[in-house]
Amino acid sequence: MLLAHRPAAAGLVAVAIALPALWAGEFHLRFLAEILIIGTAVMSLDLLVGFGGLVSLGHAAPFGLAAYAAAIASQSLGGNLLLVLPLGAATGMAVAAVMGAVILRTSHLFLLILTLLLGKIAWEIVFHWREVTGGADGLRGLPPLSLGPWELSDARSLYLLAAGLALAATTAARSFAAAPLGRALIGIREQPLRMTALGYSIPRIRFSAMLAAGAIAGAAGALYPFVNLYVGPQSVHWTLSATMIVMLVIGGVGSLWGAFLGSAAYLTVQTYVSSYTDRWQLFVGLVFVLTVLLLPAGIAGGLRSLVGGWAHGRNGNDRGA
Amino acid sequence: MGYALVQILNALSFSALLLLTGLGLSVVLSLMNFINLAHGSFYLLGSYVAVYWFASGAPWWLAFPMAFAAAALAGALLERFPFRGFYARTHLMQVLLTYGLSVIFADLMRWGFGAQILSPELPEALQGVVFLLDIPFPLYRLFIIAAGLVLGVLLWLLLDRTLWGAVVRASVSDRGMVEALGIDTRRVFAAVLVLSAGLGGISGALGAGMLAAYPGLDEEVLVLALITVVAGGLGTFRGTVAGALVVGFALTFSKLWFPEFANAAAFSAMAALLLLRPNGLVAPRQRQV
């Protein structure tokens, strides 16, 4: 839907994806793949935060648990993409369903803390279930991903796979946001009482949003272990959830594609600035605070107002909190 | 019997620490509707001040006012910029701003105080131990319980029983009216934030002997304090007391009963509590329509 109507944009995206695949080296391609995978998870969080106003501090749970599910399944069944990806999405959805059921009646700070607690519980389970998850050491020695006869273990195919996932997920998220369900989600953020009076069931809307976000995060999580052929408990830890929110805010809440900018900005700072100074966290903090102070709509919002008229006339609904 | 008693005292001492830290957070939340995730930084600052003060040889008890003053000063500066501009913003924006600041402070403190773990040399007076039915219990923990009790009561008296407290509460409910009476509400809010920061600092000074001081502790403490305040029901005094007791006892007894799954058990209990009481233990009455 995003691309079908905009041949120019489609061309641009295709070129943008193809360029690194042709030129970048092994490390950069893997790095880009990681940015895209994490960015996809952050984008799914944007559905909750930017559209539903549901600030979840436990989004690493569907992402990380899906990563574990995919890794564990691949150990015995091989890294078949057609198995791993649906399994990850299903795990993400299942985790999100549990979380969604728990947070149905809560909101605001309570929701934040409840999702934090759930995320911490998920981490405790992963950390302690050593026989299955490898505990603190994580799981390594995973088989490479494969699709039919092709093995997808080199950096280039991983990158293209991640790009494909990011594109598909963005398209899905956009169609979700534009559909009646997505609009209802905005509705319960803006005026929950009015939505109830209109006959909308707030729990059902929230639950559906959780499921959609969980499925996307899960699909992203399913690919994550195969970038490094490793998965560890850090991918479930609540600090990753917090980092996702930081990425989202830097990139731009409510824009969907800003999530990728945020994940790219954060990971680049983390990877490159930290080579030059120990104070890289100070740097991240400053960037983050300045974003909040000066660019409340994030990089995406900043770009959009720079380009001005270009974005005008677009669907006015995909605007953030 | 003695065993149970000492374990209850253990839980109480941890609860007292949670209470003091949580109160700082809940004061700004209930009175100013402001969420300050940089509160953990005030705590850690207080811890570092105490560590250095105890090592300096100056009268030890002055460490607590010093920690209060240091954190309060930091709070006063932050209040001027950028907190002041965010009182009327949404919770989400407050959370983002203050979380970002806490990341900055964490790294600044790592820079200033180093990455190593510091632990204060407690003054002689607090090093003793009392035997309760033949089981040792550190005097220092009794001191923490007492301090938590005294400071809690003082704070309650200040906010609930003094004119100043009345002004604060009135400023929240009807700012325009209070300003018409010639009171500068901005200064009232500034004072509340300074008080909250100072409380963070003093709880850090008290907690240093128990939790030590090192980079990353700010975040751990913040999460516990947040859970305390939220589990208690946002921002009522009684709620924070209840929250501190619940979290303190849950974390202590889960260690005894389910040692291998202590955290998971404690977190599940708290999540279950929030599930059953979505607005916390002591929920302020609110009208829906």
Add this chain to the structure above:
Amino acid sequence: MQLLLAQSGNIMAGRAVEFLVEDDQARPEEGVRKARKLIGQNKVDILCGVISSGVALALRDVVTEAKVPTFLLGSANDLARKAASPYIVRPTKTNWMLGHTAARWTHGKLPQARALTVASDYAAGREFVGDFADTYRQLGGQLGKQIWTPLGNADFGPLMTSIAMERPDVVYGFFAGSDAVRFLRQWKEYRLNGRIPLIGTGAFFDQEDVLPAVGDAALGTVNTFQQSPTAPASAAFNQAYMATGKPLPGEFSTSGYACGQVIKAVLERMGGDISDWENARQALFASPVETALGHMPFDPRNGQAILDIHVNEVRRGQGGKMINTVVHTYQAVRDPGPAT
């Protein structure tokens, strides 16, 4: 490590050495990304470091696939067993070496003792305690309760009361970092120091990280460790390290230095060219290297160093400082290695 380079003027075996530092933050995902950056972008010849076992294990496949010689300082037993790799050299201990020797020492000193164990509940703690318990049981020792605490435990008070109630004859423990400091301080607060002998893993009483922060709480405790500031091999390094304004060195600084010495040795033996790693490896394993951790031969099966393990007692040194003092040394302790 940086100290060694400064001492040798950034030259090893006649070759200029460029030293690049990346922070893995003890997080495997980041460690792997950084390693890939060093390999792919900076084209390094050698990787070394990585204290966190989790990161080390995660790196294992990456460096093996990229065929980059790597010196890993993580200590998970698997690094010398299932995860051993021809491209990985391990100039440090495995957890087994310490747990095993601690059990031998304990049983030798207190043959009838009922030993209670307490440790952080994660991979390293499980290995230390597991290896201690296995050896201790084989020697005929009697094991009491096993207590596990979550990693990053805030309050050990309840635990201290439990231990006081159990009244074991000896406690074997493992904690690291903030957990170690809190445990030891509260150990003293609850008056267990002096009443119950405490024996543990070296990192629990690390000379640089832990002892300065706990005052005399650790006095009289015993630990088994490959590193000790009072070991003769460490003397020269101690001096050089303290000359830079640092305190007495602990494990991480000593291991880093020793790791550098091993790299230097292999470079010297190969005339500065290790592009043929297979030969370089053989040259390294052919004879022991003299390091700050002492005489260091390698086990050719898994690239694991065979180390002298010291039994340190924490004693009061000059100026009242607590110092890990060697009271016994188990010579040439060798990890069982990969199952064959």
Add this chain to the structure above:
Amino acid sequence: MTAVLEIAGVSKRFGAFQALTDVSFEVQEGETLGLIGPNGAGKTTLFNLISGFLSPDTGSLRFMGEPINGLPPARRAARGLVRSFQKPMVFPALTARENIAMAARQRAGDGLRWLGARRALEAAEARANRLLAESELGRRGGERMADLSHGEQRMVDVLMSLALEPRLLLLDEPTAGLARAEAERLLEMVRRHDARTAVVLIAHDIEIVFGACDRIAVLDLGRVLCCGAPEMVRAHAAVRTAYLGALADP
């Protein structure tokens, strides 16, 4: 004529405050019932009980002949029991058309649709446009709610309720802050929209209520003082003293 809403013996207490005491009346299909009373008489509380945002301590509520006690508000709205709020409650960041479409989609059962979104969206927009045209707001449909005047927001608010095709419409002061002419236009539009819809109207402007309503119920201190045709209420002695006072008689 059939009764759309039957209220029997409903009471509600908030702590020590008795908000409603033994309230009973019926609303017939197609009828407009005015609900008046001084501030604090319990009018809005009664709306909250009928629409399910509060539940009564005692008494029963029947809608279209079926008991609705305990039914959550959203379910009542889905059955055609629709309310508005004292303040215009709209989605300020969305356009007027989208506000109404949000209601229309829910009515059409497409509210939570993801698949087949386009047809649902287009149908709802068409419905919204028809409603906007009825209200003479047709050209403002593309504006954000925040950019509309207070009167226009009121109008959109009511249109949202109408988009739900209510059997019973509870309007809580829909005319507050409107000029007399505007208010009359708004009520007239409601009446014109569907003659079968029953309307319960709370308004402070007594003239409007007496002009627009078939029957009037008077609440005072949580009790129904009287309920009947406007002339009867106007003549009712208790109402005069309690409420109308000087207004009724010059």
